[in-house]
Amino acid sequence: MSHTSTQIQLVSRPHGWPTPDDFRTATVEYGDLAPGQVRVRNEFISVDPYMRGRMIDTRSYIPPFRLDETMTGGAVGRVVETTVDELPVGTLVSHQYGWRDIVQEDAAGFRALPEPPAGASSSVYLGVLGMTGLTAYVGLLTIAKMAPGDTVFVSGAAGAVGTAVGQIAHLKGAKRVIGSAGSAEKVALLTDRYGFDAAFDYKDGPVRKQLREAAPDGIDVYFDNVGGDHLEAALDSFNDGGRAALCGAIAQYNATSRTPGPSNMANIITRGLTLTGFTIGHYFDQAADFNREMGAWFADGEVVHDETVVDGIENSVDAFLGLMRGANTGKMVVRIN
Amino acid sequence: MSHTSTQIQLVSRPHGWPTPDDFRTATVEYGDLAPGQVRVRNEFISVDPYMRGRMIDTRSYIPPFRLDETMTGGAVGRVVETTVDELPVGTLVSHQYGWRDIVQEDAAGFRALPEPPAGASSSVYLGVLGMTGLTAYVGLLTIAKMAPGDTVFVSGAAGAVGTAVGQIAHLKGAKRVIGSAGSAEKVALLTDRYGFDAAFDYKDGPVRKQLREAAPDGIDVYFDNVGGDHLEAALDSFNDGGRAALCGAIAQYNATSRTPGPSNMANIITRGLTLTGFTIGHYFDQAADFNREMGAWFADGEVVHDETVVDGIENSVDAFLGLMRGANTGKMVVRIN
Structure with missing residues (x-):
């Protein structure tokens, strides 16, 4: 018996802004489960700015998407058929087989999750209780070494990571938290x-x-999701000993030529600044601390989590393009109906 | 009885490359010593790239030189008259009253030095056994966290700091050390x-x-004395997890407009790089470790120390301008005759 999956594939590498023509919706047939496999029906799939980087063929920390293959990315779903005792039918799982409604793979590719806290849907595990929250937590505390009393600036602050950074900063004793965003509503x-x-x-x-x-008294920490003029502004406002966590540079993702860096790099020397780039894949060892702290904050209502939800696997390219334009507040997810 | 001192003063803030007209040679008369003062006859004064920054009036880690006052900077000299037991006549001292032949100040401004090792002159305390060596040591080991097996790139490598960095790197187990300089001889x-x-x-x-x-296999550590295209090249060659110590940016010191930064800042994120700027004044707590290690290396002949010596206080502006042009190999000093 075969099982039909709707999947999104990359068919051409975007130059500049991606367009719908760079993608196609494919129908993939899965056969019966092989021993060790499970079949999962996704509930939510994640679209994230870093995926833009995977659409081009360049050296990076994560290999590029292959042309004419289904893209990958974060997702949560439920086991609908299984061959392994550890993942019975009905188990909620997180995994990296996004951009599709149904996935069938070895059980090793899935991680069982507890049911989401009361009032939250499973998409919270793509957001504040998932990679997004971990990125904010690690970037702010481990990479930028935020300390109580610091003044913190967050660019792209209304996005999924940015909203989490701002809230964690206050929970950890920041004196003042400043954010930039791209609309009056945000x-x-x-x-x-x-x-x-x-x-x-x-x-x-x-x-x-x-x-x-x-920030008339300057900033001590900068969490950068944007790059470009935001990074230059931060370098200008940094107090001595300031630290920047460079997480994203969405201002450059769709540039068609190399864009110059900040003109005030000399401040890094004269003010004794540290700029550290990071990608969350190297910091999974902090997940236990994160789960404990963020889980408690979320359960106590000390962290709010918002989403922009797009319905239907067939609309996931639109969701991604909307994310690139800043159409979201909080985490952008696609709900699989 | 008065004592005449020849001193170099800044009379205008250079825009672009400094010229001799930005300075003047002044004669200053000192009276008799006040209680607590010593009079020192300088043997060597230091000219350093960072002094260019002090010639302009901008926020920095160290205040700008004042117009129409004698400039300051590293120097070594001998006590020629004293009022304090701790610094008897003949004591070799290091201090920050450079740019003059004779200085008369409170004893607290002077630090007694041992006589230089056999075969070296007191200028070694301005070079490899002084601030220059400490800058190399701290920048390479503490700031850039060089580890055995690393491949290290040093820009402006034939300068005072650069030659020390390269040698310390090998003594600390670097796999490969690469340097850039501005002439075939260097x-x-x-x-x-x-x-x-x-x-x-x-x-x-x-x-x-x-x-x-x-560096066909990439670099792990970059010690930057130059900035500009050198920093951009390093960002391009960095292996994942690479660390840069930003010490100087001589390529920009005489620029008359803001120069754009590297066009490949995104590599900081994708490769998980850390760029840290530093000025040595914040790291004097490492002087004891440095003195022990570097002193032993120098005594054992494991570190060579070269100087470019310009004779005469009246030629110290020329020495500084030569330094800006790269006329020196190793440490540039002015010998006071």
């Missing part, structure tokens, strides 16, 4: 809902000037 | 005298290409 959410002390719309004027006004 | 010295495994003249072609050829 800026309002940053202060009203996510507890940022100040926020600005980077489209309203030079980031350098807006950051200086929002 | 390149030959790097490999023949200072033990670099490979070296290239940055004027011979794109640094990026030359570094790739010199």
Whole structure:
């Protein structure tokens, strides 16, 4: 008996902004389970900015997507058929077989999850209780070494990682947390809902000037999701000994030529700054600490988690393109109906 | 009775390359010693690239030189008259009252030194056994965290700090040490005298290409004295987890406009790199370790120390301007006759 899966494949490597023509929806037939395999029906799949990097063929920490093959990425789903005792039917699992509705693979590729906390759907494991939250936690605390009393600046702060960074910063004793976002609505959410002390719309004027006004006493930590003029502004506002965690550079992801770096790199020397790039795959050893702390914060209502949900596997390319444009607040996920 | 001192003062803040007109030679008369003071006759004064930064009026880790006042900087000299028992006449001292032949100040501003090792002059305390050596040692080991087996790239490698970095790297177990310099003579010295495994003249072609050829397996550590295209080349050649110590950016010191940063900053994220700027003033707590290790290496002949010596306080501006142009190999000092 065969099982039909709808999957999204990359058919051409985007130059500049990706378009729907770079992808296709394919129908894949799975046969019966081989020993050791499980079949999982995805509930939510994740679209993330880093996936843009995997669409081009370049040296990176993670291999590029292959053309004419189904893309991969974070997802949560439920076991619907199984050959292994450890993953009985009905088990909620997280895994990297995103961009499809049904997946059938060796059990080793899946990790069993507890049921989500009351009031949350399983998508929380793609967001604040998943890789997104871990990225915020590791970047802020391990990479940028935020300490109580620090002033923290977060770019792209209304995104999934950014909203988590801002909240963790306050929970860990930051003195002042400042965020940038790309619309007045997002800026309002940053202060009203996510507890940022100040926020600005980077489209309203030079980031350098807006950051200086929002952080008249300078910043100690910068969590960078954007790069470009945001990084340059941070270098300008850093106090001595400042630390930047470089997590993303969405401003550059769709650039068609190399864009110059900040013109004020000399500040790194004169102010004794540290810039550290990271990708979360190297920091899974911190997942236990993260799960304990973030799980407690979330259960106690100290961290809010928002999502932008797009329905239907057939709309996942639109969800990804929307993410690139900043159409989301919080975590962008695709719900598999 | 008065004592005449010849001193170099800054009279205008250079825009672009400094010229002799930005300085003047002044005659300063000191009176008799006040209680607690000593009078020191300098033997050597130091000219260093960082002094260019002090000639402009900008926020930095160290205040700018004041116009129409004598500049300061590292120097070694001997006590010629004293009011304190701790610093008897004849004591060799290091201090920050450079750019003059005679200085008269409170004893607290001077640090007594042992006589230099056999065969060395007191200028060694401005070089490999002084701030220069400490800068190399801290930058390579503490800031860039060089580990045995690392491949190390040093820019401006024929300078005072660079020659020390290359030698310390090998003494600490580097697998391969690569240096750049600005002439064929310097390149030959790097490999023949200072033990670099490979070296290239940055004027011979794109640094990026030359570094790739010199480090086909990539680099783990970069010690940056130059900035600009050298930093960009390093970002291109870094292996995952690479570390850069940003010590200087002589390529930019005389720029008259902000120069763009590296166009490949995204590598910091994808390769998990760390860039840390530093100025040695924050790391004097490591002087004891440094003095012990470097003192032993120097005494055993495991570290060579070269100088470019300019004679006469009246030629110290020329010495500084020569340093800016790369006229020196090793430490540039002015000998006070």
